[in-house]
Amino acid sequence: MSSTALAFQQLTKSYGASDAVRGVSLEIPAGQFVALVGASGSGKSTLLKTVNRLVEPTEGRVTFEGEDVADLPLAALRRRIGYVFQSIGLFPHMTVAENIAIGPRLAGEKLGEGRTAELLELVELDRAMAGRMPDALSGGQRQRVGVARALAAEPHLLLMDEPFGALDPVTRDALGERVRGLHEEFGLTTVMVTHDMAEALLLADRVLVMDAGCIVADEKPEALVAGAGGEVAQALVAVPRHQAERLKELGQ
Amino acid sequence: MNGLWTALMGLGDQLAAHVLLSAAAIALGIAVALPMAVWASRSDKVARASLAFASLVQTIPSLALLALFFPILLSLRSVFGEGLPTLGFLPALLALSLYALLPILRNAVTAQANLDPGVLEAAEGVGMSFRQRLLLVEAPLAAPYIMAGIRTAAVWTIGAATLATTIGQKSLGDPIFAGLQTQNWVLVLAGCIASAGLALVADTLLGLIERGFRERRRWSWLGGLAAVALGVGAALFAQFGGGEDEDRVVIGAKGFSEQYILARLIGQRLEGQGFAVEYRDGLGSAVAHSAAASGEVDIYVDYTGTIWANQMKREDNLPRDEMYEAIEEWENENTGLVMLGRLGFENAYGLAVTQERANMTGLQSIEDLASVAPQLTIGGDPEFFERPEWIAVRDAYGLRFGEKRNFSPTFMYNALKSGEAQVIGAYTSDGRIEADNLAILADPKGAFPNYDAVILLSPETGRNEAVVEALQPLVGAIDVAAMREANYSVDREENKLSFDEAARRLAERAGL
Numbered sequence: 001m002s003s004t005a006l007a008f009q010q011l012t013k014s015y016g017a018s019d020a021v022r023g024v025s026l027e028i029p030a031g032q033f034v035a036l037v038g039a040s041g042s043g044k045s046t047l048l049k050t051v052n053r054l055v056e057p058t059e060g061r062v063t064f065e066g067e068d069v070a071d072l073p074l075a076a077l078r079r080r081i082g083y084v085f086q087s088i089g090l091f092p093h094m095t096v097a098e099n100i101a102i103g104p105r106l107a108g109e110k111l112g113e114g115r116t117a118e119l120l121e122l123v124e125l126d127r128a129m130a131g132r133m134p135d136a137l138s139g140g141q142r143q144r145v146g147v148a149r150a151l152a153a154e155p156h157l158l159l160m161d162e163p164f165g166a167l168d169p170v171t172r173d174a175l176g177e178r179v180r181g182l183h184e185e186f187g188l189t190t191v192m193v194t195h196d197m198a199e200a201l202l203l204a205d206r207v208l209v210m211d212a213g214c215i216v217a218d219e220k221p222e223a224l225v226a227g228a229g230g231e232v233a234q235a236l237v238a239v240p241r242h243q244a245e246r247l248k249e250l251g252q
Numbered sequence: 253m254n255g256l257w258t259a260l261m262g263l264g265d266q267l268a269a270h271v272l273l274s275a276a277a278i279a280l281g282i283a284v285a286l287p288m289a290v291w292a293s294r295s296d297k298v299a300r301a302s303l304a305f306a307s308l309v310q311t312i313p314s315l316a317l318l319a320l321f322f323p324i325l326l327s328l329r330s331v332f333g334e335g336l337p338t339l340g341f342l343p344a345l346l347a348l349s350l351y352a353l354l355p356i357l358r359n360a361v362t363a364q365a366n367l368d369p370g371v372l373e374a375a376e377g378v379g380m381s382f383r384q385r386l387l388l389v390e391a392p393l394a395a396p397y398i399m400a401g402i403r404t405a406a407v408w409t410i411g412a413a414t415l416a417t418t419i420g421q422k423s424l425g426d427p428i429f430a431g432l433q434t435q436n437w438v439l440v441l442a443g444c445i446a447s448a449g450l451a452l453v454a455d456t457l458l459g460l461i462e463r464g465f466r467e468r469r470r471w472s473w474l475g476g477l478a479a480v481a482l483g484v485g486a487a488l489f490a491q492f493g494g495g496e497d498e499d500r501v502v503i504g505a506k507g508f509s510e511q512y513i514l515a516r517l518i519g520q521r522l523e524g525q526g527f528a529v530e531y532r533d534g535l536g537s538a539v540a541h542s543a544a545a546s547g548e549v550d551i552y553v554d555y556t557g558t559i560w561a562n563q564m565k566r567e568d569n570l571p572r573d574e575m576y577e578a579i580e581e582w583e584n585e586n587t588g589l590v591m592l593g594r595l596g597f598e599n600a601y602g603l604a605v606t607q608e609r610a611n612m613t614g615l616q617s618i619e620d621l622a623s624v625a626p627q628l629t630i631g632g633d634p635e636f637f638e639r640p641e642w643i644a645v646r647d648a649y650g651l652r653f654g655e656k657r658n659f660s661p662t663f664m665y666n667a668l669k670s671g672e673a674q675v676i677g678a679y680t681s682d683g684r685i686e687a688d689n690l691a692i693l694a695d696p697k698g699a700f701p702n703y704d705a706v707i708l709l710s711p712e713t714g715r716n717e718a719v720v721e722a723l724q725p726l727v728g729a730i731d732v733a734a735m736r737e738a739n740y741s742v743d744r745e746e747n748k749l750s751f752d753e754a755a756r757r758l759a760e761r762a763g764l
Contacts, residue, residue: 054376078379089374093392093468102388103378133468149378 004066005030005157005189006051011060013046020046022213023060030156033183033190035200037236038210044193045161047210051191052081052159064157079103082150082188086162088142090134096120096145097130103153111152119148124178140171147179151186158183160192164199176203198240201225209233259427259442264490267446269422271487274410274454275480277345281352281405286398289360290386299361306354314412318347318419322539339539339548340532344416344423351412352405359401363394392465399462406458410451414443420504420532420543424450429534430751434509434742435662453483500528501719504549507534508661509742509751510599510681510735514553516755518707518723521764525722537635538562541708545587550713551723555599557701559583561640572702583708590714592707593727597681597735600703601641602692603630604678606668610691617694618649621675629655631664631673641700642677648699662743681705681732683740705730729762737761 006028013021021043028034036044049055050062053069062069069077090099100119101111117127123144134142143163150158163179164172180203183190194200200207201221209217209232217229224237292299309317321343329336337343367390375385414425424447431439457476464473501522505515512533519529532549541563543549559579560566570578576594583589603618615621621628630653636642637656645651653675659667665684667673678685680692680703707726713719738758741749749757 052377054373075379075381078377083377085370085373085377087368087370087373089368089370089377091371091374091389092368106379106384 003030004028005032005064006191007063008047008050009060009063011047011050011062012058013043013050013055014058019043019213021050021057024213024215025060026208026215026218028189028191030189031187033180033203033205034192035204035207036191036193036210037195037197037200037207039195042210043213044210048159048161048191048193051157052078052083075106079107079153080155080157082153082155082158084143084146084150084158084160084163086165088139088146088166090142090145090149092134094134095130096132096134096137099134099145100130100149100152102149107153115152119152120145122151122182123148124174140167140175143167143171143175144178147175147182151182154186156189158188158190160190162193162195165194172199179203197236198243201237201240207233209236255438256442256445259438260446263424263427263442263446266422266424266426266443267450268487268490270410270413270424270447270450271483272491273341273344273348273416273421273423274406274413274450275484275487277348277409277413278352278402278406280345280349281356281409282402284349285353285356285360285401289357289364289398292357292361293364293390299365302357303354303361306357309350310354314347314351315415315418317351318344318415319536321347322419322542326542334546337548338546339420339535339543341421343419344413344421348409348413348416352409355404355408356398356401359404360394360398363397364390366397367393396462396466399458399465403455403458403462406454407451410447410454414447417534418507418536419539420535420548422530422532426533429507430512432660433507433512433534433662434748435745436742436748454480457483500530501713502530502532502548502550504535504540504543504552505531505533506537506540506552508679510679510739511553512751513738513742513754513758514595514705516751517758518551518553518726520752520755520759521726522719522722525718527719527722541587541589544708544710545589547710547712550710551719552708553595553705554708555703555705557600557641557703560701561644563587565640567640567644569698569701572704575702576704576706588711588714590709590711592709592714592720592723595705595707595726595730596728597705597730597732598703599679599681599705599735601636601639601677601700602680602695603645604668604676604685604690604692605674607689607691609674610693615691615693617696618645618651618699619696621693622649622651625651625653625675627654628674629653629657629672630675630677631657631659631667632677633661633664634658636677645695645699648697681735681739683736683738683743686736687740687744705735725764729764730758734758734761 004027008024008026011021011024012019024047036048038044046055050057051064051069053074091102097116100116104111116130120127120129125141125144137145164175167175176199182188192204201224204221207219207221207224208215209229211232217233219229219233223229224233227234288302292302322338325336325338325343371389375389380388413423414428416423417425417429424443427439428443431437431443457479460476461473464470464476503515503519505511515531515533519531522529535543537558540549540552541554541559544552556575556579560575564579564582580591583591603621605615609615613624657673664676665688668676669688678690678692685692707723738754741754741757742751
């Protein structure tokens with residue numbers, strides 16, 4: 001029953017003479033958790049942003065649940081897609097509750113107190129946080145609010161651009177697990193951009209490796225660990241593998 | 253101290269006018285600066301161009317900026333019609349709001365540029381439209397910075413608004429300029445204290461609003477806003493609450509003591525006949541004439557020689573009566589101003605030296621001066637050396653002074669006493685000529701024209717029989733001795749009279 005949630009067709013984005021994304025074609029079935037991995041400048045963030053049109057492609061198109069995103073009204077499109085990113089971007093002049101409710105508010109709806117509390121609990125925050133200002137929260141708590149904000153409008157698709165990049169390792173691990181749990185719970189389709197291969201391997205169903213604007217590997221995590229995907233992918237996998245081996249040696 | 257208190261208490265009207273002018277200028281500045289800042293945040297070019305323009309405006313001295321609006325508005329009359337005011341509130345408002353532009357614009361642009369890009373990306377990412385992003389995110393985050401800019405603008409504007417006096421707008425500059433004119437320091441101090449006090453109050457209230465925005469405390473910015481609104485409202489009521497302001501007769505005065513006294517003399521007479529009057533003090537010579545021609549000032553006193561040389565651009569010289577008739581005819585044809593008649597004295601320009609110097613060096617006429625002029629410094633009021641009469645006298649006698657210096661009229665006499673100038677362009681009706689023991693040098697070539705003081709009425713007032721009748725007794729009533737005494741009574745160092753009091757005594761002495 002896996003219908004296609006997201007499809008890229010011959011997608012290219014050029015900045016002047018240089019291409020950030022070169023002719024990417026790709027289908028993502030509904031319910032999949034996809035990690036988009038690559039070095040800085042490989043085009044992974046650019047590709048992600050063409051989905052909610054923070055970046056307009058130079059050529060090609062993106063379809064979301066069968067509709068070309070270019071044909072959808074911008075605001076409506078963005079309200080249908082949850083978006084979490086590295087700099088978190090909570091509005092500093094709004095309370096936690098107001099931040100979470102911003103999407104529905106823009107659509108002219110109110111988010112009830114109960115729903116706010118529910119969303120806070122989903123990201124493992126105390127409901128008493130609702131009245132706090134963002135500057136009274138820790139970095140991890142802020143990104144949890146960021147995730148709650150992304151889920152408030154009950155999206156089918158969750159886009160995450162380096163969502164845990166600025167967090168400490170412990171928080172990062174816990175929040176990663178929680179997001180994976182939410183992905184299952186709500187049957188989301190999730191696309192996560194990351195430069196951390198270990199994170200990608202542990203959280204995703206499918207790992208896409210990008211290099212110089214092209215997708216150079218498209219594998220399941222198990223296959224990548226088993227050595228598939230080619231040179232660039234294996235170079236990225238080698239890092240956590242090497243770290244794991246070193247840790248094992250230290251323990252002996 | 254008592255005098256200062258009395259002077260301060262008498263400033264209610266000026267304070268209200270000052271508040272309204274400043275508030276209107278700041279409001280207009282905000283209304284222009286904020287949309288410009290929004291536009292600038294979307295375009296680097298606009299940001300650079302608008303900031304450059306606002307900075308350029310700042311480099312123009314505020315006094316000059318105010319004065320420049322007179323010719324600008326005058327030329328705009330060809331577009332907007334003759335009803336466009338060229339003096340008073342409108343030019344003051346425009347100049348001051350132009351001045352208020354920079355701090356508001358700069359803070360708004362800086363605030364926009366420093367907004368967290370992550371927050372702006374989030375605004376887009378959650379699907380905000382341009383308008384929503386502006387209203388829900390950018391405006392509230394930039395508000396404290398913009399408010400800080402408005403605060404700066406308010407303090408500048410309230411200070412600079414004192415200069416509006418020079419273009420005929422009532423303000424707290426009135427006592428300052430009148431006081432400077434007559435060395436009445438109590439009056440100057442009162443004006444300064446009032447305007448500084450007003451600036452402090454405005455700064456405090458706007459600071460309250462700024463803090464309210466910054467710390468997101470609603471009661472704080474609402475309270476500040478309410479207090480500002482209350483102050484402006486009170487000023488509005490004070491200015492317009494009385495009503496009947498259309499019928500007021502506006503009396504103009506140029507910026508020296510004699511003019512202030514004569515304006516009050518005319519005003520008191522009209523008030524005695526039941527008219528409501530208003531004074532526009534401290535006008536420049538050319539400004540006063542144009543203001544009367546345009547009807548912004550209804551009545552003022554001018555001098556035949558001044559009109560002859562400055563307005564009519566005549567370089568020749570006619571006998572007294574012929575000149576009077578020629579001027580009357582010229583005004584009738586060109587401006588519609590009505591000459592009511594001569595007051596009875598002359599306030600000519602004359603070159604004056606100390607009696608002591610005259611005796612020592614045998615100086616008696618301007619002819620004697622020509623040979624020694626290169627060793628001397630001549631002082632004149634700020635207009636003097638630009639006036640055609642001076643140029644005529646200079647060329648007629650071949651005068652070449654070692655140095656020329658400008659002084660405000662009051663300081664000019666002091667300069668002669670202290671030796672900073674040896675010759676000054678004095679006024680013959682000035683009380684200080686006798687008091688300071690000065691000699692006016694003879695003008696055997698008749699290069700200085702005649703300067704009979706005349707009452708001029710705007711075209712409309714000239715047709716108002718009640719006003720004409722009320723002022724008719726002033727014609728021929730003031731001789732030069734009476735005028736000198738009145739001038740001296742406000743100019744002397746000790747025991748100064750107010751202009752009103754001097755005018756009352758002058759009326760008594762003239763038997764009016």
